Every structure is written in C-alpha cells, then in structure tokens.
Amino acid sequence: MNENVRAGFNYIFGLLYAVEQKAIPGDELFFPSIIGEMLNFYRRYWHLSLDSVYEEAMFLIKKPEERLIMAAYEAFGRNLPEVALRLTESAIVISSELTYSAEYISFLVKNRNMELTRQFIGDFGERFPGNRYLEEKLFSCDVAEKFWSYDYYDLLADIQVNYRPRVYVEIGVATGKSLALARSETRALGIDPVSAEKSMLPYHSPQNSPSLFKMTSDDFFAYRDVPAEMGRAHFDVAFIDGLHHFDQALRDFINLERFAGPNSVILIHDCLPIDPRVATRERSTAFWTGDVWKIIPCLRTVRPDLDIITLPLSPAGLALVRRMDPNSRVLARQYVNVVEQFNAMELPESWEERRTLLAVEKDQSRFSIADYVPKGGWI
Ligand SMILES: C[S@@+](CC[C@H](N)C(=O)[O-])C[C@H]1O[C@@H](n2cnc3c(N)ncnc32)[C@H](O)[C@@H]1O
Structure with missing residues (x-):
C-alpha cells in the first residue's frame, strides 16, 4: 500500500487508540464514519480497495453497533446502498445514542428516501423536543432535493484527473481530502493555519506530495514568494x-487574482447556502457555510468583467x-467600502431569488x- 495513504490511516488508528485509553477526549470523533469515509474516498477517486485496512478497522472497533456502521460505509462504497441502510437500522436498534440516529438519517438521505427522513426527524423531534x-439534518434533505446528483469532490476530481492543472493552490486544507485528489504532474500547495502539516492529515494523494503552509492565507500572500512556491508565475x-x-474570501480572491493567468480558474466553496440559518457570519448551526456567498453579488457588481457561475454541488x-x-x-482599492456594503446584505429567503442573486447554473445536463x-487541459 502507498506509504502516505498508510500513514493517514495510522494517524487515525493512533487517535482511536488514544481515545480508547482516555488519553484524549473523543467526543467529536466517530471512528466508523471517519474510517468508512476514507475507505470510500480511495475507492471512488483512486480505485483502491483497501481490504486489509477495513479488516484492521473491524478488529480495532469493538462495539457491535459501531461495527455495523463501518460495514454500512463499506456496503455503500460497494454500491449496495440498501444494505448500508439496513445495517444502520440495526445499529439504532442496538443503541439509542444520537450518533447512530444521525448515521441512519445520513444513509436514508443517501438512499434518497426523503419522506422517511423527514418523518424520522419529526418523530425524533417529538420525543426529544428542542434537539x-x-x-438540522433536514438541511441535507433540502440539499439532496435541490442540488445536483454529484458533489464538489466529484468535480474537483474530474478537474484533477482529466485536465491536470500544472499548479493547484488550496486555501483551507482541513483533513486533506480535497488536496488528496491531486495527481502526480500537478504542483499542489495547501495553506491552513491549523492542519497544514503532513503528520496531521488523514487524507493523502497516493501520487502527490503537496507543499504545505501552516499559516493563514493572509500570511501566506504577505510573506511568501508566491511564484517561487508555485514554480511559475x-x-x-x-x-x-x-x-x-x-x-x-474576498481577500483570498484579491490575493489570488494577482497570480492568475489567462486560463486560470478560481473555485470558491460555500457560495450557495441551503438555508439562511447556515449562512450567517457567526456560526449557530452544526452545518455552516458562513457568509462567503456575499462574494458572488459583490464580484458581479464590482467586477462585471469576471465570468462567474455557481454550481449547485452538495453540500454548499x-x-x-x-x-x-x-x-x-x-x-x-474599494475593499473597505465593498465589505461594508455587502456585509449588510441578507440572503434571500426565496430559492428562486437566491439562484438569481448567486448566478446559479440550473441545468445539470447543460x-x-x-x-x-x-481544451485538452493544462498539462
Ligand atoms: C472547510 S475546511 C476545508 C475543507 C477542505 N478544503 C476539503 O474540501 O476537504 C476549512 C479549513 O480552513 C481553515 N482555515 C481557517 N481560517 C483560515 C485562513 N485564514 N487561511 C487558511 N485556512 C484557514 C480551517 O483550519 C479549516 O481546516
């Protein structure tokens, strides 16, 4: 197995062990879904079936309900979504903990069973009012109904695999998942003040070792020689x-534009919030896009020379x-005034108005x- 990929799983298995030993708190970490998602990532985007890792995880994860969730991810990755759903259903029979209900809901949505999802959440609300x-999981029903059938990782993978950017710059690395789509010919740069450190990333490209910058994007553009880091202008x-x-996000755009060429593309995540409650500047929901969306009306107004579309790709x-x-x-030049002007803007309640304001491409088939x-990609 590729040693970077292996190192990512070792990192997660190390955390699992540390939580088990109570050396670190594990409240935020649900290992069956973390590992299941990772296995499915490598299967989907790298055509790697990591059976030995799956076996190892099943050995390390002890609770039967957790093993059922692991198995559900595996079944889903092997194109058996109904089986996956039945496995999560069995997990909620064993345990009434919230985590398992949340997993069950996720798989209901993945099976596009919106009616049952809404009903389950409604019943849950009656049993546990105010939960x-x-x-908030209702947002994922709306996303599944209103957005396209593939997500933003699918589009990033398509770009990386079929168009091979020579230089790819990513602001916001988190677990390394989107960065791990980069192929061997690409010079990839990842900037993140928290996680841009090889030993802290669960996800790694089997082909690419990105340059990582553990700093804010503002610091990166202020203190680094960007063309030198990119290896070209x-x-x-x-x-x-x-x-x-x-x-x-606007500062990131301004900084990046200085290094754009005639064929460059800038992708901006979180530009189509599913609900005004997730689109506020201050976070009040578990699923949160923030007010990044304001960059779209801002750029369309102040820079009509740019070509902008927003794709309804899950989740945001x-x-x-x-x-x-x-x-x-x-x-x-206009940064201060523009920020003041667009900060005051509210996200339209109506989906149609929102689509118009945010330049949303409606038709997936088009x-x-x-x-x-x-044409032919960058390389
Ligand atoms: C949504 S996550 C990125 C997800 C990742 N791109 C993916 O799709 O797999 C956002 C990340 O941005 C990072 N971040 C926050 N402030 C930042 C800043 N000023 N500059 C760069 N990264 C920042 C956070 O630490 C977090 O890891």
Missing part, C-alpha cells in the same frame, strides 16, 4: 475553502470564476466542465 442537531486552479467569512455550492485580470486593483477549462 437542534437532528432537526501563474496558478491554473485555485480553491478558496478557508475561513467562512465574506471579507476573508461551488462557484467557478474565470477571466481574472492580474493587473486589476479595483477590488483592492453544464460541462470542459467548457470552462482549456
């Missing part, structure tokens, strides 16, 4: 997925921006990424 966590693809605040929309001008200083990237 906001599961009520321009990036091909950049992904803004750092701090979920409009003013920060992905904007695609082209035709940047590295010499433009319009946004930088969209092809090939229309937005250079």
